[in-house]
Amino acid sequence: MAKITYIEHGGAEHVIDVKSGLSVMEGAVKNNIPGIDADCGGACACATCHVYVDAAWTEKTGKPSAMEESMLDFAENVEPNSRLSCQIKVTDLLDGLVVRMPESQH
């Protein structure tokens, strides 16, 4: 289980307990948090679950796979701490994770 803070582009914060094994994207979608679209449902096929991982958490969340990197390469407003949230698996180690959503996923 991990407590994850999802921060909308406008600043609104949502703090949610997400079960280990789910992806950070699923945590958002299952709790109806706006800002993550996840059109393909987590198949790493659409790049609409884009998030910015807080600097304090980039090491613990790890690096994206080559597949994810390629997808991210063509998403909008990508930063060095950008990730596709459907590819970040939640574990106890991510308790306290903070992610920010971009202004739009499309």
Added chain:
Amino acid sequence: MGDETRGVVIVGAGHAGGTAAALLRQYGYASPITLIGDEPVAPYQRPPLSKAWLKGEADASSLALKPDDFYAEAGIEMILGTTVTGIDRTGKTVSLSDGRQLTYDFLILATGARARTLPLPGADLKGVLSLRSAADAEALKSALGPGKRIAVIGGGYIGLEAAASARALGADAVVIEREPRILARVACRVLSDFFTSYHQARGVTFEVSAMVEGFAGENGHVTGVKLGDGRTIACDAALIGVGAPPNDELARESGLHCENGVVVDDHARTSDPAVFAIGDVAWRPMPRYERMFRLESVANALEQARQAAAAITGRPVSPHEVTWNWSDQYDLKYQFAGLPFDADDIIVRGDPANAKFAVFHLKGDVIEAVEAVNAPAEFMAGRQLIGQRRPISRVRLADMTVSMKEVAA
């Protein structure tokens, strides 16, 4: 907007219907919303049914589009396990199988498509399956396992994904295809050849240019698929994956204009301004191609749900999206965008032998469509270039040492 207190009735609680309901609220629609579905479950994702879910890598709760309490909290009335039996467009009412009648200001038809059946001898034997709903997927999953053999009729995405999942579960799979190559309707020859080899290397057998004449059975259960050449392919179960015709009967009966699905404009509006049709059931304009099409994809369901919700709430409709879709088989990620109707040439970037390549369909120097296998950069860049209609350098496109970023620059 006038006196709109009856609200929106959405017929069909699948991906398009569920999304339309949620978007209406997101866009500020305050009148009643009723979502009616004939399945006993709330809107869920179908793509995993032939992939992760079938392989046991996802559970039912991970399929739901929204959390259970979403609909009640959003004031969306859910009527599940119920069919709409008729539409009275003059009186603006729909009749339900439970005897009720609902009134509407706007009606959204999201009745989707159904798995095409084959009316052949033995088709009603136990073990002759389709794959459309979660219930279908349960039946299919039970039929797969080590030592089992499944005959897959139809070499399209459903068939190939099921074959790949069958192999992952230790079952044998034979794919029986009517055309001379698999994926004939939806992909180019390079892709057909690639997927045939990839599947064969993983133990799948193919019978192409093969007509199915019927099913053999014993004790009411299927034991084989009878081919036109006289052979019978032995099997423990058969999956029919030969396409999905639109569920447009309700629309036809109510007098709406239908072709291969319910005819709509680029706001997903039907021939009746108070009625929309979205998702797999819709026959829609494809502005880039100057023709109508029925796009069977999640992306289309989402785009048309956005169009209908925007039209109803008076929001501007977003610009047309490039059509795209995906198919996961084994460890392959196959992503494709655009449609190659007007293409006059293809460029293969990368080598299919490495299972990392893309086929670009061009009209002159403009990319019209891209089919990418394990090549997300090619897919993403291709999709952008298709939308921009920007000419590119064919030489650079074919050269893997030039990154897609550089090609697209």
